[in-house]
Amino acid sequence: MTEPLAGYNFAYLDEQTKRMIRRALLKAVAIPGYQVPFGSREMPLPYGWGTGGIQVTASIIGRPDVLKVIDQGADDTTNAISIRRFFARTAGVATTERTRDATIVQTRHRIPETPLAAGQIIVYQVPIPEPLRWLEPRETETRVMHALSEYGGMYVNFYEDIAIHGRIATTYDYPVLVNDRYMMRPSPIPKFDNPKMDMNPALQLFGAGREKRIYAVPPYTKVKSLDFEDHPFTVESWNEACAICDAGDSFLDEVITDDQGTRMFVCSDTEYCRDRVAAKAAE
């Protein structure tokens, strides 16, 4: 632990703002999947880079917390490094790349392969929080649709996918029904990660900075991915295993390695991959 940067409040945001965000978080946890409006602040990073997630993290983080930040599963991408360093400087908290050691995981586009435990909090960065937006552009109308659980229209997209592609072709940001009540966008995580949200022991918080919405899935809450009775929800699968750690059970990224189109499949979760390689070397 280091001393926070002088001249800034702890974790950058002022206490009144944190209080307002915590209030929104409490409401969000009380109504799983419901989008709570909040007064999103300007943050020292552009919209689309995680302004929502960073505000949520700033409001819940304390001195004893250990923070992990991932971007597309990786701990070492620009966005992940910047946000981690931001909190190391403004809150003086310890940071880690190990999911098990972290108390808070802020993420963009993935849920770690290592299962989350009770007591941990995962914070998602959300670009568009409204699952009904493509269906209905009016915010007043989507709110009424949520209030009345009018979610039938969501299936039109799936119908269209099956008619054209023979299967549901939505692969990321796959809509879910939380606690049998609210339709929710899980942020652009691959549908591979959707089953991890169901009955997860960790608290899941979602922050959308530009859209000024916060929502949450409390621990051990039912999260169901939408599907048709005769076209059940399935996750992606690959014909290969990870080229580095040989994992056959993780989400793989396709990486093009030269101009001739040579490609390799590697784990998107860098920590998981590294751990497996280290475990193998130790044997």
Place this chain on the structure above:
Amino acid sequence: MSALPLLAEDELPPLLSARDVTVTYGNRVGCRDVSFDLWPGEVLGIVGESGSGKTSLLGALSARLAPASGQVLYRLRDGTTEDVYALSEPMRRLLLRTDWGVVHQNPRDGLRLGVSAGANVGEKLMAIGARNYAAIRCQATEWLDKVEIPTDRIDDPPSSFSGGMQQRLQIARNLVTKPRLVFMDEPTGGLDVSVQARLLDLIRGLVADLGLAAVIVTHDLAVARLLAHRLMVMRGGVVVETGLTDQVLDDPQHPYTQLLVASILQV
């Protein structure tokens, strides 16, 4: 106004009743003090020139435009008659999705142009809880066939359809939930005469087969003659004449109706 004699022995109250419905836009009047009853299986035509308040009245009847005064009463499937504007919002929306259909003048208002014809027909089914793809598709195919759209075009977007096909698709989309009452606003507007004739034939067939009640707004007296059992002639927001279609068109009483009937070109 009295009921159709042939339906009068039916002791049930009317399906839809308007009681002094007045629609205003600020100080301007859309329609004033319109009252009528509509029985199951009956087709009511509302005719009049542009600006006579037809569409305002239709909006008020179909729970889309709250009237300034008056009541719109509807007999629900459970037999109780309710004021549609006194129903709770979920009930009213459910009614619009299941028991009623609205066919718009412009198919673009009534269709989802970005998705295929099949999805357009299936949308209402999915909205009321259908979650089996094969069953939804089967029903969509069936309905496309009923409205004479080739079933191999089920996966084509409506934007690739002709105006007449789009209009028929709109009808299929509305009838798939087996409504009891359909509101149509100029269903043949913007179509050429031969296509109009086919569409009219289709609507007449469907209304008769399914025993639908319908309220059809039109400025075209030929359409009214073919489809409607009963007519209401509107002018300047008020009803000037009502009666059986043939009676109104063959023996118009009100000077305006006489003018309207006289202005049809005889070919």
